[in-house]
Amino acid sequence: MSQFLPEFLQGYIPNAIQLIYLVATGFFIVGIKRLGSPATARSGNQLAATGMLIGIVVTMFDREIVSFEFIIAGIIIGALLGAIAAKKVQMTAMPEMVAVFNGFGGGASALVAWGEFARVEPALIPADGLVTTGLSILIGSITFTGSFIAFGKLKGFISGGRIALPGQNIINLVLTIGALGLVGWFTVDPEFQAVFWTLFGLALLIGVLTVLPIGGADMPVVISLLNSYSGIAASMAGFVLDNNLLIISGALVGAAGLILTNIMCQAMNRTLPAVLFGAFGGGDETAAADTGDKSVQKTFADDVAIQCSYAKKVVIVPGYGLAVAQAQHALKEVANLLEQKGVEVKYGIHPVAGRMPGHMNVLLAEADVPYDQLYDMEQINPEFKSTDVVLIIGANDVVNPAAKTSPGSPIYGMPILNVDEAKRTIVFKRSMNPGYAGIENDLFYSDKNQMFFGDAKKSLQELAGAIKELD
Amino acid sequence: MEALIFNLFIFVLAAFVGFELISKVPPTLHTPLMSGANAISGITLIGALIIAGGSDSVYAQWIGFAAIVFATINVVGGFMVTDRMLEMFKKKEDEK
Numbered sequence: 285m286s287q288f289l290p291e292f293l294q295g296y297i298p299n300a301i302q303l304i305y306l307v308a309t310g311f312f313i314v315g316i317k318r319l320g321s322p323a324t325a326r327s328g329n330q331l332a333a334t335g336m337l338i339g340i341v342v343t344m345f346d347r348e349i350v351s352f353e354f355i356i357a358g359i360i361i362g363a364l365l366g367a368i369a370a371k372k373v374q375m376t377a378m379p380e381m382v383a384v385f386n387g388f389g390g391g392a393s394a395l396v397a398w399g400e401f402a403r404v405e406p407a408l409i410p411a412d413g414l415v416t417t418g419l420s421i422l423i424g425s426i427t428f429t430g431s432f433i434a435f436g437k438l439k440g441f442i443s444g445g446r447i448a449l450p451g452q453n454i455i456n457l458v459l460t461i462g463a464l465g466l467v468g469w470f471t472v473d474p475e476f477q478a479v480f481w482t483l484f485g486l487a488l489l490i491g492v493l494t495v496l497p498i499g500g501a502d503m504p505v506v507i508s509l510l511n512s513y514s515g516i517a518a519s520m521a522g523f524v525l526d527n528n529l530l531i532i533s534g535a536l537v538g539a540a541g542l543i544l545t546n547i548m549c550q551a552m553n554r555t556l557p558a559v560l561f562g563a564f565g566g567g568d569e570t571a572a573a574d575t576g577d578k579s580v581q582k583t584f585a586d587d588v589a590i591q592c593s594y595a596k597k598v599v600i601v602p603g604y605g606l607a608v609a610q611a612q613h614a615l616k617e618v619a620n621l622l623e624q625k626g627v628e629v630k631y632g633i634h635p636v637a638g639r640m641p642g643h644m645n646v647l648l649a650e651a652d653v654p655y656d657q658l659y660d661m662e663q664i665n666p667e668f669k670s671t672d673v674v675l676i677i678g679a680n681d682v683v684n685p686a687a688k689t690s691p692g693s694p695i696y697g698m699p700i701l702n703v704d705e706a707k708r709t710i711v712f713k714r715s716m717n718p719g720y721a722g723i724e725n726d727l728f729y730s731d732k733n734q735m736f737f738g739d740a741k742k743s744l745q746e747l748a749g750a751i752k753e754l755d
Numbered sequence: 756m757e758a759l760i761f762n763l764f765i766f767v768l769a770a771f772v773g774f775e776l777i778s779k780v781p782p783t784l785h786t787p788l789m790s791g792a793n794a795i796s797g798i799t800l801i802g803a804l805i806i807a808g809g810s811d812s813v814y815a816q817w818i819g820f821a822a823i824v825f826a827t828i829n830v831v832g833g834f835m836v837t838d839r840m841l842e843m844f845k846k847k848e849d850e851k
Binding site: 312313315316317319320321322323325328329330332333336339340343344346348349350351352354355357358359361362363366367369370371373375378381382385386388389391392393395396398399400402403412415416507508511514515517518519521522523524525526527528529530531532533534535536537538539540541542543544547633635640641642643645646649650652654655656658660 | 777787806832
């Protein structure tokens with residue numbers, strides 16, 4: 285669009301664009317900073333979006349851009365698809381949504397590198413430009429197919445279990461080294477088209493093969509990691525185009541993804557290599573069926589209503605099962621009724637409750653639970669000793685004492701919510717089936733525990749009714 | 756090569772800024788943070804604009820077009836869904 289400007293201004297355009305990019309960078313940094321606190325988060329996101337808009341508009345004035353048909357058509361189509369998806373998606377499906385958006389972002393970065401390669405005579409690209417083009421294609425393509433496999437696993441199109449060939453890890457390692465070798469070859473001989481296409485195809489394949497073996501329970505880690513990749517891919521595209529805004533924004537996102545990946549790993553007591561190369565979760569490990577002489581105490585709505593109504597403090601521990609049953613609103617009603625009776629109600633949220641970092645908080649926010657009632661694991665754990673009743677709804681592994689007591693258990697060492705310190709625990713559960721990770725839970729057989737069997741939503745509605753009747 | 760080294764400095768410094776910014780985010784906000792960061796990674800759209808609007812070959816323009824569609828889905832969808840989530844986060848007093 286620079287041709288529309290008066291001639292005396294045209295000479296300033298390249299520098300002006302760079303300076304405005306610097307402003308957009310500032311918007312991103314302050315935006316991410318503000319995303320760090322609930323009170324400022326919304327404005328932070330809007331600030332980042334404004335930065336993006338500034339960056340896009342000013343790029344239109346780049347003197348390289350001469351035709352706008354493809355740009356306008358592409359933006360309209362992409363904006364419509366993105367807006368519809370964002371409006372329609374259910375909050376329970378957020379992990380899938382993020383995975384898909386991630387995939388598109390990574391794919392776009394690979395396409396940008398490919399496009400740059402297609403539009404410039406290969407012989408004219410310097411060696412450093414070729415290295416970054418190759419890396420951009422590699423990382424972008426892995427992000428693209430990896431994200432769609434993660435999406436398929438989360439949606440249930442693809443089995444959550446480990447799908448792997450014998451020696452899968454070695455195959456993946458060889459393929460990755462091979463792909464890096466191809467990046468090197470491509471740099472030396474960019475005019476040899478077959479190398480470029482083999483690299484592209486191999487990168488897409490690696491994305492599939494590395495995510496396919498990872499169990500469903502580890503998906504939060506994978507999504508965080510792919511998020512990081514999509515940032516690095518954008519950064520690489522920035523290297524290809526010599527564009528600082530891309531490099532910086534991509535690096536910010538890459539760092540964010542890595543930190544979240546690390547937080548997720550800690551919360552699940554898993555190392556990143558174990559997630560990527562080991563099998564765990566998604567129900568491929570059968571539980572030791574050693575339930576012989578143990579028995580559980582059953583309870584019903586009326587009894588739970590009385591116990592909760594006369595308690596001083598009730599802590600609610602929600603898990604993904606709550607969201608599956610769409611019982612958040614019923615839960616909120618129970619909490620409201622108890623508060624009206626003067627009971628102190630808090631929510632204890634395990635970091636991996638839900639299927640991505642912080643997912644449960646979003647689901648409860650959707651049901652209008654105020655965020656200052658939600659407590660992190662570190663905040664709530666010291667409080668269980670003074671808690672009268674803990675309601676555990678749709679959660680299992682995150683309250684399993686085996687994580688503390690039995691070194692042989694696959695979840696041993698995972699930080700858990702210490703609900704067993706409370707005076708009474710009540711587990712809302714459909715049946716005695718073990719949880720997502722397929723591990724037996726001794727909490728259920730404790731003297732202090734009672735089981736309230738049934739669909740979470742129905743049970744909570746019954747409980748709300750029973751509390752009302754107490755008046 | 757000098758350009759590469761210079762860009763590498765920017766990349767590494769920005770990554771450190773990213774680590775500092777994000778390491779203090781409370782778990783409550785991890786999902787919106789991730790989807791917001793995800794939207795920012797759609798910045799690659801700017802590269803796509805240059806490919807689609809600045810190429811002589813129609814072949815490269817089509818690649819750029821596909822890149823624009825992908826990146827715009829990421830940007831528009833990402834920011835909108837993040838806003839939708841954050842809109843729901845309320846403090847207790849706001850309820851009344």
